[in-house]
Amino acid sequence: MSQIRVMYNLQQLDSEIKEKKQRLGEVLRAQKETAELQAARQRNETAVAVLKSAQAKRQNLNLELDSLNSKAKRSEDRLYSGNVKNPKELSDLQHEIEALGRRRSALEDEILEAMVLVEDAETEKVVAEKSLTAVESRWQQSTAVLRKEQQELALRLHKLMGEREKQAALLSPESRAQYDTLAKRKNGVAVAGLRGNECQACFMTVSAAKVKSAELGELVYCGSCGRVLCPV
Ligand SMILES: [Zn+2]
Known part of the structure; x- marks a missing residue:
């Protein structure tokens, strides 16, 4: 095989290697999590945190109500026990029971509000979870295709590099240096x-004399783009 033919083969391999490497880069970048997926994940995390906080608030209010009820019960028991004779103490007890009653009423309102907040947070969590599952599944599907392509590209590149090594070994040191210098430029x-x-690189017409020389296997450069010409 002539050196020019080998250079041409090497060129075909190098061009495909360049193209496949470029695509591999794109495929790797495309596998990063999308903004949509990140937003869905964030929404879900927020929903979980909001629900947790609403549930904790509701629980604290319920505990406060329980403790208030016990206190009121103790005071009422004492008030109606008949053991307290002192009018001042009786009046104090009555006031305390009234105050506890007002606090209970306010607390019950707060508990109702807290229950509404918990319900809202539960609804949002269900919606956010559903949305995350859908987005995640779409992303998994799209990356599955990309992962497959990535694997195929890696295999193809491995094969191309092997072939390139074989072709390059067929070149004389002069031809190889010539190829490398020209490729760089x-x-x-x-x-x-x-x-x-x-x-076929610049699509300009090559003179008849050059075409003839190239067909005879001589080293000919394109007059327009300066590349080595190989008849195909
Ligand atoms: Zn040209």
């Missing part, structure tokens, strides 16, 4: 196919 494309009299 020409955005990674050192060798262009020559189809008829058209350069």
Whole structure:
């Protein structure tokens, strides 16, 4: 195989390697959690925290009501026991029971409000959970496709690198240096196919003399883009 043909093969491999690496980068980036998923997760976490706090508040109010009821019961028992004769003490007890009654009424209102808040928080938690499940499942599906593509790309790249090594070994040190220098200068494309009299890199017409030389296996550069021409 002529050195020019080997350079051309190497070029085909390098171009595909570049393209596959680029796609692999895209595929990896696309697997990051989406803003939608992050927002759904955040909403769910907030809903759980709000519900927990509402339940704790309701429980504290209930405990306060229990303690208030016990206290009121003790005072009433004492008031109606007949053991208290002192009018001042009786009057104090009555006032205390009244005060406890007012506090109980306020507390019951607060408990009702707390119950409404707990119900709202429970509803929001159910909705947030459902939404997170749906978003997560969509994301899992889309990343499953990406994960598969990633695996395929990695396998293909591994194969291409092996083939590249084999082709590169067929080049003389001079041809290899020439290829590397030109590739660096020409955005990674050192060798262009020559189809008829058209350069396949810049699509300009190549002179008849150059076409003839290229067909004879001589080293010819495209007059427009400066790449090595290989008849295809
Ligand atoms: Zn060209």
